Amino acid sequence: xxxxxxxxxxxxxxxxxxxxxxxxxxxxxxxxxxxxxxxxxxxxxxxxxxxxxxxxxxxxxxxxxxxxxxxxxxxxxxxxxxxxxxxxxxxxxxxxxxxxxxxxxxxxxxxxxxxxxxxxxxxxxxxxxxxxxxxxxxxxxxxxxxxxxxxxxxxxxxxxxxxxxxxxxxxxxxxxxxxxxxxxxxxxxxxxxxxxxxxxxxxxxxxxxxxxxxxxxxxxxxxxxxxxxxxxxxxxxxxxxxxxxxxxxxxxxxxxxxxxxxxxxxxxxxxxxxxxxxxx
Numbered sequence: 429x430x431x432x433x434x435x436x437x438x439x440x441x442x443x444x445x446x447x448x449x450x451x452x453x454x455x456x457x458x459x460x461x462x463x464x465x466x467x468x469x470x471x472x473x474x475x476x477x478x479x480x481x482x483x484x485x486x487x488x489x490x491x492x493x494x495x496x497x498x499x500x501x502x503x504x505x506x507x508x509x510x511x512x513x514x515x516x517x518x519x520x521x522x523x524x525x526x527x528x529x530x531x532x533x534x535x536x537x538x539x540x541x542x543x544x545x546x547x548x549x550x551x552x553x554x555x556x557x558x559x560x561x562x563x564x565x566x567x568x569x570x571x572x573x574x575x576x577x578x579x580x581x582x583x584x585x586x587x588x589x590x591x592x593x594x595x596x597x598x599x600x601x602x603x604x605x606x607x608x609x610x611x612x613x614x615x616x617x618x619x620x621x622x623x624x625x626x627x628x629x630x631x632x633x634x635x636x637x638x639x640x641x642x643x644x645x646x647x648x649x650x651x652x653x654x655x656x657x658x659x660x661x662x663x664x665x666x667x668x669x670x671x672x673x674x675x676x677x678x679x680x681x682x683x684x685x686x687x688x689x690x691x692x693x694x695x696x697x698x699x700x701x702x703x704x705x706x707x708x
Contacts, residue, residue, distance in 0.1 A: 439609040441578040448616030449578065453571035455620050460560025460627065467556060473549045480537050481557025481634070488533030489562070493525055500525075519665035520658075527658035531637060534558065535650050538641035548699040551638035552631055559630025563623045571616075574608060581605050622678055625685035629660060632685070632692035639699055649695075660684050 464478055500521055502508050511517045534554075542550060580586040586605055590598045633653045640650040660681060667677040 439581055439605050441581050441608050442612070444613040445608065445611040445616070446575065446578055448611070448613035449571045449575050451613075452616045452620050453568055453575070456563045456567035456571065456623055459624075460556060460563050463627075464553075464556045464560065467552060471549050471552075473547070473553050474545065475553065477542055477545055477550045477554040478557030478560070480542055481534075481554040481559075482561035484533045484537045485530065485558045485561050486565075488529045489526065490565075492533075493529040496525060497522075515666060515669040515671050518669050519662045519671075522665045523658040523661035526661045527654040527656075530558075531633065531650065531654045531657055534634060534637045534653070535641055538638050546642065548635075548638070548696060551635040551696065551699075554638070555631030555634030556627075558634060559627035562630065563627055567619055567623050577604060578608055581608060618674055618678055622681060625682050626660075628689050629681075629685040632688040633657060635692040635696050635699075636688075639695055642699070656684070656688055 464475070467473065468475060499505070500508050500511055503512050511521050538550075538554070542554070577586065580589070586601065590601050590605075593601065633656065636649040636653045636656075639646045640648070640653070663672070663677050663680045663684075666672045667674060672680075
C-alpha cells in the first residue's frame with residue numbers, strides 16, 4: 429500500500445498538459461458562443477433555433493439515448509456482454525444509437541417545434557446550437573473536471589483522497605491520475621481539432637434534416653443524415669475500443685465532416701425557403 433501511495437505521490441501533471449486543458453476549455457466554450465454571435469450579426473437571424481438545437485441535443489443525446497444504452501452497455505446481460513466484448517458490435521450499436529436519437533430529435537424539432545421558422549438560416553442557427561452545446565458540455569465541462577483533478581494530483585490532495593476510498597473507487601481514480609499525468613499539450617489539441625469538425629458536421633447535418641423536414645421530395649435526406657451520423661461515430665467507437673489510433677480517427681472524422689459540409693453547402697444554396705427571419 430505504501431508503494432502505491434508513493435507512486436501516486438510521484439505523479440505530476442505537466443504544465444504543458446495543464447495549458448492544453450485550459451486552451452481546450454476556452455476554445456470549446458467561447459468558440460460556439462462567438463460563432464453564434466457572428467452568425468447573428470451577419471444574418472440578423474432569430475436565435476430561437478439555436479436554443480432549440482441545444483435543448484434537443486440535451487434531451488435526445490444525454491437523456492433519451494441513455495435509456496437503451498443502460499441495457500445495451502451495462503454488462504449485466506448476455507446481449508450487453510456480447511456488445512462489450514466485440515468491437516464491431518460495440519461500434520455499430522453506439523453509432524446507430526447516436527445517429528437515430530440525435531437525427532430523430534433534429535427532425536422532430538424542425539418539423540413540429542420550429543415549423544414557423546422556414547428561413548434556411550434556421551438550419552445553420554440550429555446546427556450551431558446543437559453542435560455548440562455538445563462542444564461545451566463534452567469538452568468544455570470535461571476540461572474543467574480534468575483541471576480540478578490535475579491540481580488535486582499536483583498538490584497531493586488526490587493521493588490523500590485515494591488512500592481513504594474503497595479499493596474499486598481508488599483504482600478508478602488511480603487510472604485517471606495516471607492518464608492525466610501521462611498527457612501532453614498536443615493530446616488536448618486533438619480534442620479541439622475534433623470538436624471543430626464535429627461542430628461543422630452538426631451544422632451540415634442540420635441543413636440536410638432541415639431540407640427533409642421542409643420539403644417532402646427531400647425526405648430521403650433524413651435517413652441519410654442518420655447513416656452519416658452513425659458513420660462518423662463508428663470511428664470514435666473503434667478508437668475507444670482500441671481498434672484504430674487517434675491520428676487515424678481524427679483524419680477520418682475530418683474527411684467525412686468536410687465532405688458532408690461540402691454537400692450541405694451546395695444543398696443550402698438550392699433551398700428555396702423564404703430567407704426572411706424575425707430577429708429577436
